[in-house]
Amino acid sequence: DVKVTQSSRYLVKRTGEKVFLECVQDMDHENMFWYRQDPGLGLRLIYFSYDVKMKEKGDIPEGYSVSREKKERFSLILESASTNQTSMYLCASSFGQHPSDNEQFFGPGTRLTVL
Amino acid sequence: LAKTTQPISMDSYEGQEVNITCSHNNIATNDYITWYQQFPSQGPRFIIQGYKTKVTNEVASLFIPADRKSSTLSLPRVSLSDTAVYYCLVVLDDYKLSFGAGTTVTVRA
Numbered sequence: 373d374v375k376v377t378q379s380s381r382y383l384v385k386r387t388g389e390k391v392f393l394e395c396v397q398d399m400d401h402e403n404m405f406w407y408r409q410d411p412g413l414g415l416r417l418i419y420f421s422y423d424v425k426m427k428e429k430g431d432i433p434e435g436y437s438v439s440r441e442k443k444e445r446f447s448l449i450l451e452s453a454s455t456n457q458t459s460m461y462l463c464a465s466s467f468g469q470h471p472s473d474n475e476q477f478f479g480p481g482t483r484l485t486v487l
Numbered sequence: 488l489a490k491t492t493q494p495i496s497m498d499s500y501e502g503q504e505v506n507i508t509c510s511h512n513n514i515a516t517n518d519y520i521t522w523y524q525q526f527p528s529q530g531p532r533f534i535i536q537g538y539k540t541k542v543t544n545e546v547a548s549l550f551i552p553a554d555r556k557s558s559t560l561s562l563p564r565v566s567l568s569d570t571a572v573y574y575c576l577v578v579l580d581d582y583k584l585s586f587g588a589g590t591t592v593t594v595r596a
Contacts, residue, residue: 376530407586412495414574414588415531431583462530472518472578478530 375399376479378463384485391450393482395463403471404446406430406438409460409481420471421446453486460484491577493587499594505562507590509575512556518578520551520558525572525589534573535560562592570594 379394397404403422407415407430417430419438427438435457439447446465450457460483464476493509511520519538523531535542537549537558548561558577562569572589579585 412588415586417584417586420584431585464530470518471584472521472576475521475533475536476523476531478532480528480530 376463376465376477378461378479378482380482381480382483382485384487385450385453386487387454389450389453389486391453391484391486393448393450393461393463393484395446395448395465395479396444397446397465397477398444399465399467399477400443401465401467401477402443403466403468403476404440405464405466405471405476406436406446406448407462407464408432409462415462418448422469422471453484455486458484458486490579491575491585491587493573493575493590495588496591496593499565499592501566501594501596502564505565505569505592505594506559507562507573507575507592508557508559509577509587510557511575511577511579511585513579513581514555515578515580515582520549520555521576522547522549522558522560523574523576525574531574565592565594567594567596 405420406418421440437449463479466476467474491511521536522534525531542549550559575587
């Protein structure tokens with residue numbers, strides 16, 4: 373079974389802190405994604421990566437950056453956390469060259485609270 | 488607001504068929520339509536994917552009209568365990584992935 377793991381289920385940080393969210397997948401997938409999920413808004417894509425060191429902005433990249441130094445690991449970075457970044461963050465991965473061609477496998481999510 | 492729209496919620500009873508329609512007027516020409524299911528405290532899980540007409544698997548059917556501006560997920564004979572949030576995912580004509588806001592399906596005994 374494909375497994376996507378996220379470093380924390382719950383995280384509490386203070387405004388202005390630098391926050392790292394880590395995601396690891398074990399199936400050699402080319403594509404990896406970071407979403408945030410908010411009530412009434414569904415899942416919104418922050419960034420995705422289709423290869424090591426490659427990244428593309430999603431709908432809401434402002435305030436976030438990403439890093440993919442190894443194929444299995446995709447990190448989301450909040451350079452200076454703000455209260456409006458309090459949310460559920462979901463990581464996903466998929467096979468293939470095109471992000472929409474194949475099913476995405478999701479991690480369990482990280483509930484981030486910024487105080 | 489999501490560019491891909493679906494009803495906020497639907498109620499049903501065990502054994503009934505549930506149909507959820509997603510509208511995506513600006514869908515890209517050559518990409519799939521995908522549906523996911525999400526239970527509380529879990530990430531979404533793939534249900535079904537299609538490009539046109541009808542696709543069926545062991546858990547659901549997906550109906551896509553010729554213009555592909557909408558799609559309908561059909562859950563036959565639902566049970567209590569089908570209570571979940573259902574999301575459609577498309578690629579829009581600006582090549583951006585777009586999830587709907589989700590439809591909460593509640594199945595009652």
